[in-house]
Amino acid sequence: MYWNENIECADRAEMQRVQSERLSNMLKRVYENVPFYREKLKEAGITPDDIKSVNDLHKLPFTIKQDLRDNYPFGLFAVPQNKVVRLHASSGTTGKPTVVGYTQNDLEMWSECFARCATMAGVSNHDIAQVAYGYGLFTGGLGAHYGFERVGASVIPISGGNTKKQLQLMEDFGSTVIACTPSYASFLAETVTAQGIKDKLKLKIGVFGAEPWTNEMRSYIENTLDIKAYNIYGLSEIIGPAVSMECECQDGSHIQEDHFIPEIINPETGEVLPYGEVGELVFTTVTKEAMPLIRYRTRDLTKLIVGKCKCGRTTVRMAPVMGRSDDMLIIRGVNVFPSQIESALMEVYEKSPNYQLIVNRNNNLDTLEVKVELTDEHWNSEVKEIEMLKKRISDNITSLIGLHASIKMVEPNSLPRSEGKAQRVIDNRNI
Amino acid sequence: MIIKQLSIFLEDKVGRLAELTEILAKNDINMSAFSVADALDYGILRVVVGRPELAAQILKEAGYSVKMTDVVCLAVPHQPGGLYKALHILSENNIAIDYMYAFASNVDSATVVLHSDDVKHLAQVLQDNQMELVKSNKIYQV
Numbered sequence A: 001m002y003w004n005e006n007i008e009c010a011d012r013a014e015m016q017r018v019q020s021e022r023l024s025n026m027l028k029r030v031y032e033n034v035p036f037y038r039e040k041l042k043e044a045g046i047t048p049d050d051i052k053s054v055n056d057l058h059k060l061p062f063t064i065k066q067d068l069r070d071n072y073p074f075g076l077f078a079v080p081q082n083k084v085v086r087l088h089a090s091s092g093t094t095g096k097p098t099v100v101g102y103t104q105n106d107l108e109m110w111s112e113c114f115a116r117c118a119t120m121a122g123v124s125n126h127d128i129a130q131v132a133y134g135y136g137l138f139t140g141g142l143g144a145h146y147g148f149e150r151v152g153a154s155v156i157p158i159s160g161g162n163t164k165k166q167l168q169l170m171e172d173f174g175s176t177v178i179a180c181t182p183s184y185a186s187f188l189a190e191t192v193t194a195q196g197i198k199d200k201l202k203l204k205i206g207v208f209g210a211e212p213w214t215n216e217m218r219s220y221i222e223n224t225l226d227i228k229a230y231n232i233y234g235l236s237e238i239i240g241p242a243v244s245m246e247c248e249c250q251d252g253s254h255i256q257e258d259h260f261i262p263e264i265i266n267p268e269t270g271e272v273l274p275y276g277e278v279g280e281l282v283f284t285t286v287t288k289e290a291m292p293l294i295r296y297r298t299r300d301l302t303k304l305i306v307g308k309c310k311c312g313r314t315t316v317r318m319a320p321v322m323g324r325s326d327d328m329l330i331i332r333g334v335n336v337f338p339s340q341i342e343s344a345l346m347e348v349y350e351k352s353p354n355y356q357l358i359v360n361r362n363n364n365l366d367t368l369e370v371k372v373e374l375t376d377e378h379w380n381s382e383v384k385e386i387e388m389l390k391k392r393i394s395d396n397i398t399s400l401i402g403l404h405a406s407i408k409m410v411e412p413n414s415l416p417r418s419e420g421k422a423q424r425v426i427d428n429r430n431i
Numbered sequence B: 001m002i003i004k005q006l007s008i009f010l011e012d013k014v015g016r017l018a019e020l021t022e023i024l025a026k027n028d029i030n031m032s033a034f035s036v037a038d039a040l041d042y043g044i045l046r047v048v049v050g051r052p053e054l055a056a057q058i059l060k061e062a063g064y065s066v067k068m069t070d071v072v073c074l075a076v077p078h079q080p081g082g083l084y085k086a087l088h089i090l091s092e093n094n095i096a097i098d099y100m101y102a103f104a105s106n107v108d109s110a111t112v113v114l115h116s117d118d119v120k121h122l123a124q125v126l127q128d129n130q131m132e133l134v135k136s137n138k139i140y141q142v
């Protein structure tokens, strides 16, 4: 089942023709209406006429999140305020929030994209869709809401939280679809198990996104709730959820590339990487009216998969996000992400342990030390048990990233407990 | 017959060992025997204490990785060949000792703490050969 077979299954030449035409129109609009972009293109010595097709995309300058902050709140809008019908904003943990605006056509396009995604997961007008994403400034709730309505599903706009009520309505209304963050889905699954009410539910499809999740989480949710769990990807700067979505093959997420053209770049140099290589995901929105973005750097690391999918769609797919480009380390010329170290640890540990990466340079040679907290499950009383654990971790890391890491076991709860590079990585190289 | 030994992982050997002995002292827990197994950048303290369950709980709360392990405590008389006799019996019975350490318990004998894969079997073999094992009620009070 496709929502829009013409475009989702278009051949490559047709897709590129659509993209090129839309790209060119978008550039003309922003050049005329957004002083920020006009200046930026002038600086780069480019006029919209220089970009003849999608193959010229790499000539355009990048846009970064700071540009959105610098132009807070409406500086990047390409339409007058009377055309803007909706405003969303990110929470903005550091500094000012980032604001995004939508025209009526933008909302139409968003619903269309979400409807394609919902159809990919098998959602139709026979379904009852419970939207447990937060409604409000966050794009998750309203994005899912109008998308499910578009396919004709009966939408329950319950928003996030209030687990008791979620489960009550899920049972009483017979919800067949649940849309929320994967961590909340895990929590719901735990609660359903604890209350022994699984048999009273009719759930069959989960549409989960807005945060990264692991395959372990997916299996846990799928097995506990007896549903198929699909990843949906998006970011508010681009549109919100529905930038890409997994089909039933669960082999990468199909990007709605007639609206959002993806590229993968080397985060250090900005150079475009060929399909299949891991780098930073960049999007150019070619149909958005209120706030088009040119080569917006998402800071998400992934790779692109081309070629017709088993589901029949031909749109480019993206692999699950592997980490943030800010987190990337280059050690002896090898790209290393803390998330890779974490997955190496997960082969040995039951739960993700606290760890820290320490990079040093001795005699012009980079060294990587991984500090890991010892947990009770790994030893009894002997040195050899701990030495074997260290060897297993070290072997896993070597096979995953191709670098030797020296492992140092540390006491439980002795490492700082926080997400993000600041605590996870100590780089002493001064480069 | 079987004695509960605590094993504690020590990342910073000297500083953490001092802290640990202070915690036990403050909680009025007596240490009968201890040894430190020394690896490159950490150590494992093995200790026999009075009230091992309580000690384990207190140390866990203080943030240590603590494991409780079964060991056998053998009384070895202070005379030539005392230890040899016991070890000879074990080797005759194909029992490999993972680690051992000794402490003086009184004028006449020393106590040797022994650990192997199968501690019950170890205790049985020693007893069958008329070796004297120290009972738990005695050892925890030493």
Ligand SMILES: [Zn+2]
Pocket (backbone or CB within 6 Å): A247, A248, A249, A254, A309, A310, A311, A312, A313
């Ligand atoms: Zn597919």
